[in-house]
Amino acid sequence: MKIIYALLTIMLFAGIKQSKAQTAKTVSGIVKDSTGLSVIGATIKLKAGKDSVMTATDANGAFTFNNVQSATFDLTFTSIGFQSLKRHIITAGDNKPAALGTIVLKFESHMLNGVTITDINPVKLKEDTIEFKADAYKVRDNAPVEDVLKKLPGVDIDKDGNMTAQGKSVTKVRVNGKDFFGGDLKTATKNLPADIVENIQIIDDYGDQANLTGVKTGEPEKILNITVKPSKNYGYFGQATVGDGADAIPQEKDNRYVASATAFSFSGDRQLALLGNLNNTNTNLFSFGGGGPRSGGPGGPPPGAGSSTSANGITTARSLGLNYRDSWGKKITAYGSYSYSDNTTNTISSTIQNNAALGSQIINNVSSNQTDEKINHRFNFNIEYKPDTVNYLKFVPTITYAGVKTNQSASSLIQQNDATVSDYNLLSTLSSSAPNYGANLLYNHRFNSKGRNFSINVSAGSAKLDQTQNPVYTYLSGTANAPINQLINTNVRTDTVGTTLSYMEPISKHSYLELNYAYHYAYTTSDKETDTLTTLGTRNNYALLSNDYNFTFITNKFGLNYRYIQKKYNYTLGISAQPSILEGNSLTTGTQTRVTTFNVAPTARFIYNFSRSQSLSLNYNGASNQPTYNELQPVVDFSNASYPVQGNANLKPEFNNNFTLRYNQFNFASGNILFTNLSFTQTNNKIVANTISYPKVYTPNAKLAGTILTNYLNADGFYGGNANYVFAKPWEKRKYTLMLTGNIAYNNNISYISNVAADTYDMTTEKNIAKNMVITQGTKFRLDITDVIDAELSASYSINHTDNSISTANVNNNFKTINLGLNGKNYVFKDYTLSYDYSKVIYQGYTGATNPNILNVYAERRFLKNNIGTLRLSAFDLFNQNTGYTSTGTGTYTTQTQANRLGRYYLLSFTLKLQKFAGKRPSPGDGPPGGPGGRFPGGGMGGPPPGGE
CATH class of the missing domain: 2.60.40.10 (Immunoglobulins)
Known part of the structure; x- marks a missing residue:
């Protein structure tokens, strides 16, 4: 059984x-x-x-x-x-x-609670957006957003905080989709703490009107958008830093100091930010991008972690700014900012300029000591009104002001074939003010029919420049080709108005037809009066150097676009016609000009999304570019005695044909990232320089004797292309990342070179084609182990080669540059940090160039409750080799310039960081931030002290 x-x-x-x-x-x-x-x-x-x-x-x-x-x-x-x-x-x-x-x-608009993520998808590819998940790129507590940006594939941050993405400069920043400090990039990247950031987006932005209609034409602007975590929507954080130090050079012994304060408050829709900065370590808070005719150059935001600034000169910076955002009820959103800076920069430089000439070599050696005092104000405000679901109104007023006071002493020696043409000393003062007012109004209406849309964008502005300049020359030898003592008063004003209309009509389920019209009007007046000092000590008007000139530029653009949309792909095909009128009138000489042009350009844009991780885009557009005032005004400008300038009132506007091709891919399984970009530009009626070399004796106009005069002509034949790629391969959850980058740029530049014979005064003019190619290949290896080490090893090799069709122009160049770098932070005993930043540049083919070794280090200690205090000792440029060296090259000249930079110094600084965040509005019983004692718990906001970060 x-x-x-x-x-x-x-x-x-x-x-x-x-x-x-x-x-x-x-x-x-x-x-x-x-x-x-x-x-x-x-x-x-x-x-x-x-x-x-x-x-x-x-x-x-x-x-x-x-x-x-x-x-x-x-x-x-x-x-x-x-x-x-x-x-x-x-x-x-x-x-x-x-x-x-x-x-x-279906897409989720709310956060998921109670989910622990062991690894996350770091990259999302959208039509015009690359989105990075901030938490995928780990940084130290209290680190600024800039530390995250440095880890993103395809993103480069230089020592002054300037940002490029996929080979193109990033020009604007937004926080939660709204401009932050008027779009001033470094105010956000240097001051926002990384731990509040949800996503970082790199966007090709075609403007508000294009974002509303979906029809995107023209050249996009590369912008950065930072989205804040919902859990950080309510909170407060602040940081204050004070530091003191000294130069290590015995003969200088200048005191170095830094003081800064940052405060942010988030309360749902209301956001406030207050920034202030005072230092003499070349660490500007804002980037104003100009500030007058002689401004720009030195300065920039605080340099990167423990790095020396690459800005020329020594700057004392004083800055203050306020940013505001809130909802005024359910229908109105308002946001704007005010920024102020008062900077003083001293720049000592020496320049060797090799000028293009037919059959001879003209070299100019210039030494200069210049001090610029710059004051900038910038105010902008945005009001968005949405009365219902189909109407949208946005009003944006802006006011800016730039004032500059410059004192310069310089010497200039011009030699032609080793013979002295001109040798003089210069003392010059300049004072200018440039207020600028503008306003923009955008209205959009969506009709009941799906896809039917109407929008209108109206803008107006007025920009003014009042400038007084007093160049005084002391001639040592050679020809005295400019009045010895000039007083030049210039008053320029440009008034503009423009409007763009767009109407979109659906013609099928997936296709739309858009009609658009754009009008632009610009009127410029310029009154330039030059007085010279007589031997009797009086001033007389010098008619040859005075001019009252005005010009008007009007364009009308008519366009028709067809747009087709599918889930995986969409495309736009269109055509536009643009007539333009350029009229000029010189009240001084009685010269009148009128130039009309008519351009027809197709428009093409194609987007194909292979998947959520792979996309291809193709874009073409055509646009005109008007001449500037300096290129048009017909009177000789002798502000620089050796290089006078004379415009051409008969210039035609340029017309650019632009092509771009982009392919992006992200492999979810391996984490590999590939970004590629290809661009090409061809220009009709390119405005180019014509340099005319005059002999040492020139009796028809003695003032031109021994000078190199620049005027302007239209020319065809200009084109240029650029291709770049970024490949990143991470492993071990991005603890290790290998990045390869490459770029090749080619430009077929056009210029004219003229020479006046010394005996007959006959002029010979030849067209010069300068074929310039720049090839760069780089590699980076990153090591990221949270709270242990964050380091990067980099190397790049660049070739810059130019061939001129006129072999006797003597401006060919063949330069090579090798860059080696190692930077990182080691975290020891939890609260100690050792930072190091070493770079080595090797120049080949440059005259008199040094190969600097730059080493910056700092050691810091976090302490107090929740690590709210940081004490840091920094040493900058330990080898004292931070001398500025730059070179430029065109079809008419090459220059090599050396300038002073902030060298070796030490700084001891203390930073206090306070913060408190909540994912929702605190209840009435929660009390003030940090409780009765007023102390904010929790670790920190923002980055290390300015001057060291």
Whole structure:
């Protein structure tokens, strides 16, 4: 009997096993979002009874479960940024594969609570946006956003905080989609703490009107958008830094100091930011991008972690700024900022300029000591009004002011074939003020019919420049070709008005037709009076150097665009016609000019999204560019005695044809990233320089004797192209990252070179084609272990080569540069940090160039409760080799300049950081931030002290 029972038991289990084997099957499907793109890395949980198993979608959004032994089961789909989905599945009781088809997930607008992420998708590719998840790029507590940006593939931050992305300069910053401090990039990257950031987006922005209509034409602006975590929407954080130090050079012993304060307050829609800075370590708070005719150059925001600034000169900076954002009710959003700076910069430089000339070599050696005092004000405000779901109104007034006072002493020696042409000393003073007022109004209306849209954008502005300049020359030898003592008063004003209209009509389910019209009017008046000092000590008007000139530039642009939209791709095809009129009138000479042009340009834009991680875009546009005042005014400007300038009132506007091609790919499985860009520009009627070399004796106009006069002509034949790539390969959850970057740029530059014979005064003019190619290849290796080490090793090699079609121009160049670098931070005993930044530059082909070694280090200690205090000792440029060296080259000259920079110095600084955040509005019983004692708990906001970071 026992044998029989045993046999029956074996047969029973065998039958059960066979039954299960017969029902085991493969279950598969594809997960997509509501736009039809694959969802990569989505988690799928299969539960049958008490058993469960999990898997994730691959790079195509596909998933598979093998050996599913139940005919009925539940599937749960989850992915960051999407609503979770649960489905009960009933299949046939056999072993045939069960294909579930496409599962669609809806986007999630709220945060998921209680989810622990072990790894996250660091990159998302959208049509015109690359989005990086900030938490995927770990940084030290209290680090600024800039530390995160330095780790992003395709993003470069130089020592002065200037940012490029995919080879193009980033010009503006937004926080939660709104301009921050008027879009001043470094105010956000240097001062916002990284731990409040959710995402970082690099956007190709075509303007507000294009974002509303969806029809994007023209050249986009590369901007940065920082989104704040919802858990940080309510909170306060602040930072104050004071520091003192001294130069290590015995003969200088200048005191170095820094004092700064930063305060931010977030309360839902209301955001406030207050920034202030005072230092003499070349660490500007704001970038005003100009500030008058002689401003710019030195300065910039605080340099990167423990780095020396690469700005020329020594700057004392005083800055203050306020940023505001809030909702005025449910329909109005307001945001704006005010920024102020008062900077003084002293620059000592020496320049060797090799000028293009036919059959001879003209070299100019210049030494200069210049002090600039610059005052800048900038105010902008934005009011957005949304009365309902179909109407939108935005009003933006702006006011800026730039004032400059300059004192300069210089010497100039010009030699032609080793013979002295001119040798003089110069003392010059300059004072200028440049107020600028503007306003922009944008209105958009969406009709009830889907896709029907009308928008109008109106802008107006007025810019003024009042300038007084007094150059005084002391001629040592050679020709005295300019009045010895001039007083030049210049008053320039430009008034502009423009409008753009757009109407979009749907013509099918997926296609739209857009009609647009743009009008632009600019009127410029310039009154330049030059008085010279007589031997009797009086001043007389010098008519040859005075001019009252005005010109008007008017364009009308008519366009028609066809737009077709599908889930995976969309394209725009269009054509535009643009007539323009340029009229000029010199009241001094009675000269009148009128130039009309008519350009027709097609428009093409194509976007193809292979998946959520792979996209291709192609864009073409055409646009005109008007001549500037200096290029038009017909009177000789002798502000620089050796290089006078004379405009050409008969110039035509340029017309540019621009092509761009972009391909981006992110591999979810490996984490590999590839960004590629290709651009090409061809210009009709390119405005080019014509340099005329006059002999030492020139009797028809003695003032031109020994000078190199620049005037301007239109020329065809200019074109240029640029290609770059970025490849990044991370592993071990981005603890290690290898990045390869490459760039090649080619320009076919056009210029004219003229020479006046010394005996007959006959002029010979030849067209010069300067073919310039720049090739750069670089590599970086990053090591990121949170709270242990954050380091980067880099190397790059660059070739800059120019060939001129006129071999006797003597301005060919073949320069090579090698850059080596190592920078990083080591974290010791939890609260100690050792930072180092070493760079080595090797120049080849440059005259008199040094190969500097730059080493900056600092050691800091965090202390007090919650590490709110930081004490740092910094040493900058330990080898004292931070001398500025730059070179430029065109078809008419090459220059090599050396300038003073902030050298070796030490700084001891203390930083106090306070913060408190909540994910929702605090209840009335929560009390003031930090409790009754007023102390903010928690670690820190912002970066290390200015002057060291």
